[in-house]
Amino acid sequence: MAISNGGLILLKEMREQLPPSEQKIADYILLHPEQVATMTVSELGELSLTSGAAVTRLCKSLNLKGFQELKLRIIGDLGRKIELTNRDIKPNEPVSITIQKVTDLAVQTLRETAELIDSKQLEMAVDAIVNAKNIHFFGVGASGISAIDAQQKFLRINKPSTASTDLHMGATIIANATKDDVVFGISFSGSTFEVEKIIELANEKGAKTISLTKYGQTPISQLSSIQLHTSPNREANFRSGATSSRLAQLHVMDILFMSVASTQYDTTIHYLDETREAIESIQNQQNLKKKN
Known part of the structure; x- marks a missing residue:
């Protein structure tokens, strides 16, 4: 299944590396993601005070196929209400809250990495x-x-x-x-x-x-x-x-x-079986030695 999220993360991370005109577009998108999801290239260029060509260049800078892919990723982000900030622990925080924060951050990181x-x-x-x-x-x-x-x-x-x-x-x-x-x-x-x-x-x-x-x-x-x-x-x-x-x-x-x-499915299974058997053999020998 093709990835259909991560547009906002791409923009947030790449912003400082973009030319000024593309930065303006990125800033506009990050401020108005819901509106951008229904815009055309020309409309975004006009509202961000740049141009349609600059929007196209931005998509290339993000290694995306085009504006349509960027919009689909943004729509995916909006659909899951993506959180763009990390949540740090606080002094004397209950362990139940720490568990939740660390877990949420781990899940967020893995999801964004996949995207x-x-x-x-x-x-x-x-x-x-x-x-x-x-x-x-x-x-x-x-x-x-x-x-x-x-x-x-x-x-x-x-x-x-x-x-x-x-x-x-x-x-x-x-x-x-x-x-x-x-x-x-x-x-x-x-x-x-x-x-x-x-x-x-x-x-x-x-x-x-x-x-x-x-x-x-x-x-x-x-x-x-x-x-x-x-x-x-x-x-x-x-x-x-x-x-x-x-x-x-x-x-x-x-x-x-x-x-x-x-x-290399069949070959991989063969090697995994071989290594597993070798490890189990050594473990059995160690157990016998301990008993003796």
Whole structure:
């Protein structure tokens, strides 16, 4: 099913990167989404004091097929009364309220991430991984958790993978990469120095590069041949472990893994069965050793 939401999120996140005329249109849409949902290109251009051509350029800047797609996404947002703000915790808040706030933010982040995934870029990433000789995941801090999780997933289906969170170790690995390898850089901000350097080195070695960053053009995404994105949702002030961004990254990795598995269904099932049996055998041996 095609995504039919996320128009307001796209506009809110991309606004600062747009030319002045397109910013004016974005501001008008964010202030009057209900009215815009029924407008034509010319009407929006006139009411935003720009032009129909500027509206068309805005849609291209948002990587949308046209104004009709933008309107459909906005209508979808209005239909679910999208919330564009994060809800932070307060001093001495009841745990029941904290549970609700953290859960609501997690659900919002996952939903927005699904809406912002570019299907074509995802298909390119799937194809690159299916045909890769080796996959090298790299991230630092909380993004390193996502890199390690991804490596664990793909190793289980017999895709040779590495995961590193240290620039020196990562550089050592990428120095031996070839054009048959995929280097996957993960950074929520899209400007993490270590990840940027790893992607630059991978490009020099001729490896295929994939980035996973927050939505929008960032230094890391611009360096990568394939760009995947998560929700741009800002973390709350108490962002232990980068909760929202980490969840979004793991969500995209799950989608990517399942998409790869789907293209190699029978083979994937075979490898998963093999790895499951190997782990169960080891666990049984450990249990026997404990009993003895």
